[in-house]
Amino acid sequence: MGGCHSYGKGDVETHDQNLEFSNIPVQKLKNNNTKAAPSLEEKPYLLSVYVSERITDMDMKTLSSLPDGFDKAEWMATHTIAFFKHINLFSSALSEFCTTKTCPTTAAPGNTTYYWQFDHNKKEKCSAPLYIDYAMSYIQELLTDENVFPTSTGSRFPNGFPFLVQKIFLYLFRTLTHLYWAHFREIVKMEMHPHLNTLYIHFMTFSKEFDLLEPMETAIMDDLTEALHRYNNV
Numbered sequence: 001m002g003g004c005h006s007y008g009k010g011d012v013e014t015h016d017q018n019l020e021f022s023n024i025p026v027q028k029l030k031n032n033n034t035k036a037a038p039s040l041e042e043k044p045y046l047l048s049v050y051v052s053e054r055i056t057d058m059d060m061k062t063l064s065s066l067p068d069g070f071d072k073a074e075w076m077a078t079h080t081i082a083f084f085k086h087i088n089l090f091s092s093a094l095s096e097f098c099t100t101k102t103c104p105t106t107a108a109p110g111n112t113t114y115y116w117q118f119d120h121n122k123k124e125k126c127s128a129p130l131y132i133d134y135a136m137s138y139i140q141e142l143l144t145d146e147n148v149f150p151t152s153t154g155s156r157f158p159n160g161f162p163f164l165v166q167k168i169f170l171y172l173f174r175t176l177t178h179l180y181w182a183h184f185r186e187i188v189k190m191e192m193h194p195h196l197n198t199l200y201i202h203f204m205t206f207s208k209e210f211d212l213l214e215p216m217e218t219a220i221m222d223d224l225t226e227a228l229h230r231y232n233n234v
């Protein structure tokens with residue numbers, strides 16, 4: 001394993017986690033930009049009070065880059081497994097809030113709705129918990145397939161390995177997107193947002209480093225990605 005997924009608990013400034021989102025005055029926003037207020041109400045994860053929180057100040061680019069002498073496929077495989085485990089853990093922790101009643105469709109920012117696509121190209125509009133279940137089961141199956149993610153020493157990764165990793169990253173990205181969009185209030189109540197922000201920015205930095213996600217796909221979360229980068233560089 002790459003050994004780079006144990007985020008140490010850093011010195012994180014604490015804030016009152018019980019803030020009512022609707023009561024957050026515009027003055028609390030870093031730029032005092034009144035025009036941004038409606039969007040922040042719709043996207044509480046962009047509020048500076050939350051976006052500034054993470055559990056480590058480690059540089060994600062350094063953490064993601066392939067170290068000299070490491071095998072690229074091995075590096076990608078260990079990260080894919082670790083990202084899957086972390087994101088699966090988050091979605092499990094939030095499963096009581098993400099139900100067929102609360103999330104009858106798999107909603108994401110910008111009026112986006114994700115459809116599950118079966119092999120025979122039939123798209124199915126499904127609830128978010130079902131979509132996430134499909135996604136996690138699909139990934140789990142690939143990760144435990146010895147022909148795709150070989151575990152024995154000397155085994156080779158298949159030719160289509162990068163394509164499969166891209167597909168896994170797509171489903172992980174969509175899961176993260178739904179959690180931020182539909183469940184950020186619960187995430188804050190559970191004080192999980194510093195962990196999720198750290199995981200998200202590591203995931204996005206890694207996917208950019210290895211071209212694992214299409215910019216068109218990730219555009220709906222560019223505002224969060226940019227905000228998290230901005231705070232990381234302070």
Ligand SMILES: [Zn+2]
Binds near residue numbers: 097099129183
């Ligand atoms: Zn949901």
